[in-house]
Amino acid sequence: MKIFSKEQIYEGDALTAKKQGITSTELMERAGTQIFNWLHLRMQGAQVPIHVFCGIGNNGGDGLVVARHLITHGYNVKTYIVNYSKTRSKDFLINYERIKGTTKDWPILLNDAKELPEIDEKDIIVDAIFGIGLNRPIVTWVKQLFNHFRATKAFVLSIDVPSGLETDAVPKDEECVVNAGYTLSFQTPKLVFFLPETAKYTVQWEVLDIGIDPEYLFTTPTEADLIGKNEVLPIYKPREKYSHKGHFGHALVIGGSYGKIGAVTLASRGVLTIGAGKVTAYMPKCGYIPLQSSFPEAMVISDVNDEKITKIDFNITPDAVAFGVGAGTDAKTISAFEAFLKTNTKPLVIDADGINILAKKKALLKSLPENTVLTPHPKELEGLIGKWTDDFDKLKKTKALSKKYKCIVVIKGANTITVYGDKLYVNATGNPSLATAGTGDVLTGMITGLIAQGYDALAATIFGVYLHGKSADLLVEELGYQSFIASHVIEGIPLAYLDLFKQPEPPQVEEAGEEEN
Ligand SMILES: NC(=O)C1=CN([C@@H]2O[C@H](COP(=O)(O)OP(=O)(O)OC[C@H]3O[C@@H](n4cnc5c(N)ncnc54)[C@H](O)[C@@H]3O)[C@@H](O)[C@H]2O)[C@H](O)CC1
Ligand SMILES: [K+]
Numbered sequence: 001m002k003i004f005s006k007e008q009i010y011e012g013d014a015l016t017a018k019k020q021g022i023t024s025t026e027l028m029e030r031a032g033t034q035i036f037n038w039l040h041l042r043m044q045g046a047q048v049p050i051h052v053f054c055g056i057g058n059n060g061g062d063g064l065v066v067a068r069h070l071i072t073h074g075y076n077v078k079t080y081i082v083n084y085s086k087t088r089s090k091d092f093l094i095n096y097e098r099i100k101g102t103t104k105d106w107p108i109l110l111n112d113a114k115e116l117p118e119i120d121e122k123d124i125i126v127d128a129i130f131g132i133g134l135n136r137p138i139v140t141w142v143k144q145l146f147n148h149f150r151a152t153k154a155f156v157l158s159i160d161v162p163s164g165l166e167t168d169a170v171p172k173d174e175e176c177v178v179n180a181g182y183t184l185s186f187q188t189p190k191l192v193f194f195l196p197e198t199a200k201y202t203v204q205w206e207v208l209d210i211g212i213d214p215e216y217l218f219t220t221p222t223e224a225d226l227i228g229k230n231e232v233l234p235i236y237k238p239r240e241k242y243s244h245k246g247h248f249g250h251a252l253v254i255g256g257s258y259g260k261i262g263a264v265t266l267a268s269r270g271v272l273t274i275g276a277g278k279v280t281a282y283m284p285k286c287g288y289i290p291l292q293s294s295f296p297e298a299m300v301i302s303d304v305n306d307e308k309i310t311k312i313d314f315n316i317t318p319d320a321v322a323f324g325v326g327a328g329t330d331a332k333t334i335s336a337f338e339a340f341l342k343t344n345t346k347p348l349v350i351d352a353d354g355i356n357i358l359a360k361k362k363a364l365l366k367s368l369p370e371n372t373v374l375t376p377h378p379k380e381l382e383g384l385i386g387k388w389t390d391d392f393d394k395l396k397k398t399k400a401l402s403k404k405y406k407c408i409v410v411i412k413g414a415n416t417i418t419v420y421g422d423k424l425y426v427n428a429t430g431n432p433s434l435a436t437a438g439t440g441d442v443l444t445g446m447i448t449g450l451i452a453q454g455y456d457a458l459a460a461t462i463f464g465v466y467l468h469g470k471s472a473d474l475l476v477e478e479l480g481y482q483s484f485i486a487s488h489v490i491e492g493i494p495l496a497y498l499d500l501f502k503q504p505e506p507p508q509v510e511e512a513g514e515e516e517n
Contacts, residue, residue: 001207001231002217003224003426004188006132006167012187012220016213027210028058028091032065034208035126035159035184039066040073047076051119051154053145054081054107055129055163056088062159063128064095064107071103079107080117082129084142113144119152127156127178129163132190138164143176150179158183161190162201170197170390177201187212191224194415194426195391224424232466233500235459248277249452252318253445254340255325255353256283257333258307261290263326263352263441266486268298270445271322273493274464276452279445280316284308309333312340320347320451324354325441334361341367347451348372351444352380359383365405371457373447375410377440384409395424408461410447412440416465418458425462429469433476438486443468446493470496 004012017024039050050070054063060081067079079099088096100106108117119125127149129142146164149156156178161167164177167190171177180202183193192198193205225231240247251271256264264281268291271279280299281291285306292300301316303309310332321344327333334357341364348369350358355376358364360383376384381394385401388394394411398419402409409419414432418425446468450460471492476484 001226001228002188002220002222003191003226003424004220004222005191008220008222009132009186009188012212012216015216016211019213020211024058025091025094028061028095029065031186031208031210032062032095033069034210035062035066036069036073038184038206038208039070039126039157043075045074049076049078049120049123050126051117051123052077052079052126053110053129054079054092055131056081056083056085056092057131057133058089058091059128059131059133059160059163061089061092061095062131063126064092064099066126066128066159067107068095068099068102071099071105077105078117079105081107081109082142082145083109083111084129084139110145111141113141113148116145116148119149119154121153123152123154125149125152125154125156127158127163127180129178131160131163132167134164134166137172138176143173146178147175155181157181158202160184160186161192165192165198165201167192168392170195170392171201182206184208186210187217189226191424191426194226194417196413197391199414223422224426226426226428227462227466228428229500232463235455235463236500237453237455244277246277248275249319249449249454250278250280250316251276251320251322251445251448251452252280252282252314252316252346253322253325253448254282254309254312255323255327256281256287257309257326257328257330258284258286260326260328261287262438265291265295265298266438266441266490267322267325267351267445267448269295269487269490270442270493271449271452272297273490274446274449274453274467276320276449279449280314280318282309282312282314303336305332309336312336318346318452319454320349320448322349322351322444322448324351324357325444327353327357329353329356329360333357338364338367345369347457349375349444349448349451351375351440355380356383365407368405368407370406371408372405373408373410373451373457373461375412375440375444375447377412381409381411395419408458410443410461410465412443416469418461418465420458425465427462427465427469429466429473431469431472431476431481433479433481433484434469434472434489436485439468439472439489442486442489467493467496470499474499 052067054060158180385397447464
C-alpha cells in the first residue's frame with residue numbers, strides 16, 4: 001500500500017472532484033459518512049454519550065458531517081466547535097449551516113480552556129480538530145483541551161490523524177497532540193503512524209476508502225510504501241518441479257567469536273530455512289564442534305584462530321555472503337574484513353559487528369559492492385550516520401548514506417524500514433516478541449539466503465523482513481510475547497511462506513430455505 005504525502009493527498013482530492021464531477025463538499029460528505037458508518041456498525045444505536053470536537057478547517061467539516069449523521073440516527077451527541085481561528089473553510093461553513101438546520105442542539109463554541117466540557121470516562125470523544133492541514137504550533141487553550149481529553153480517560157476516535165500531529169514532523173511538545181485510541185485515516189496511512197517517535201499517538205489505525213481517483217492512486221509514485229502480503233506476493237519466486245539444491249545457491253556466513261557462536265548458528269539456520277540450497281559458516285575454531293553438532297545441515301570452514309576471525313580464507317564460490325554476526329571488533333578481525341573486501345565481488349549482507357567495524361573505519365564503505373545490505377539496529381545506525389535530531393532527520397541521513405554508497409539500509413525497529421536511495425519500504429509485520437536476543441542474526445541469514453537463491457538484494461531485503469515479522473506474528477499466538485525466542489522465528493518461516501497463499505475464509509452464508517429445528 002502506498003503512503004502518500006499530504007501534498008499528494010490534497011492533489012488527489014482536487015483531481016478526484018474534477019474527474020468525478022463532484023464538489024469538495026460532496027467529497028467531504030463521503031468522507032464523513034464513512035466515519036459515521038464505521039461508528040454505527042459498532043455502536044448499533046447505543047446511547048453512550050459521543051462528544052464530537054470539530055476544528056474550523058476541513059477536518060472540522062468532516063466532524064460536522066459525522067455529528068449530523070449521528071444526530072439523525074438518534075445517537076446521544078454533543079457537538080463542539082474548537083474555535084481556534086477566524087478563518088473557517090468553505091466546506092466547514094456549509095456543514096455548519098447543515099447541522100444547525102438539522103437540530104436545535106447547535107454546536108457549542110469553545111474559545112478558551114475555561115469552558116472545558118464535562119466528559120465521563122465511559123463517553124466517546126470524536127477528534128476532528130486538526131487534520132493534515134496543521135502547519136504551526138497550537139494555542140495554549142487547545143493544548144489544555146487535549147490534556148483534558150487525556151484526563152477524562154475517555155476513548156478517543158481521531159478523524160484522519162490525531163489532532164496536533166503533523167504528517168511530516170515530530171511534535172516538539174507531546175501534550176500538543178491528542179492521544180487517539182483509534183484513528184480512521186482517509187485513503188492512505190500516514191508515515192507518522194510508523195515512526196518510533198510518532199506512532200505512539202494512536203493505538204490503532206485503519207484506512208477508509210473514500211473513492212479517490214484510482215488512476216491517480218495507481219500511477220503516483222510515493223516516497224514510502226507499506227509492505228504487506230499484497231506487496232510481497234509478486235516478489236515470491238515459485239519452485240520448478242525439477243529443481244535441485246544447486247539451483248538455490250550457496251550462502252557463506254562469516255562471523256562468530258568465543259561465546260558468540262550461536263549468532264552464526266542462528267543466521268545459518270535462517271539461510272537454509274528460507275530456502276537456500278547450501279550454507280557454509282566461516283568461524284573461529286572454537287565454533288566448529290558446536291555448530292556441526294547443533295546444525296548438521298551446515299558446512300563449516302574454520303579460521304586458523306581459536307577464538308576470533310583473523311583471516312578470511314575459503315575455497316568455495318558462494319552466491320551471497322553475510323558478515324558480522326557475533327564477530328567482535330578485534331583489530332585482527334577488522335584487518336581480515338578489510339582484506340576480504342578488497343577481493344570480494346559477491347553480494348554482501350552486513351550486520352552487527354560488521355556494521356560496528358564500518359562505523360569505526362568509514363573508508364571501508366567505499367569497498368562495499370553495489371547494493372550491499374546493511375541491517376543496523378538504532379545504536380549501530382548511529383555509528384554510521386551520527387546522532388539524529390528526530391525520526392525525520394534519521395530518515396534523511398539514512399537516505400544520504402544509501403545514496404552515497406549505493407547500499408540498502410534496514411532500520412530495524414517496531415516498524416522496520418528499508419531505505420534505498422530516496423525510497424522507504426515500511427514493513428507491516430512483526431510484534432514485540434521479536435525484541436529478544438538473536439532475532440537480528442536470523443534476519444541476516446534470511447536475507448542472505450534469499451539473495452543466494454537468486455532474489456535481487458532489494459527484493460530479498462523487503463521479502464526477508466516481511467517473512468521474519470510474519471513468522472513472529474503467526475507463532476506469537478501460540479507462544480506469547482515473553483516466551484518467544486530467536487529460534488522460534490526460524491520455526492515460523494514455513495508458516496509465513498504457507499500463509500502467503502492462504503485463501504481468505506469465505507463468509508458464512510446460510511443456505512436459503514434451511515430452517516433450524
Ligand atoms: N482525501 C482526503 O483525505 C480528504 C480529507 N478531508 C479532510 O480535510 C482535512 C484537511 O483539511 P484542511 O482544511 O486543509 O486542514 P485542517 O482541518 O487540518 O486544518 C485546519 C486549518 O487551520 C489552519 N491551521 C493550521 N495549523 C493551525 C494552528 N496551529 N492553529 C490555528 N490554525 C491552524 C490551517 O491553515 C487549516 O486551514 C483532512 O485531514 C481531512 O480530515 C476532506 O474532508 C475530504 C477529503
Ligand atoms: K483529527
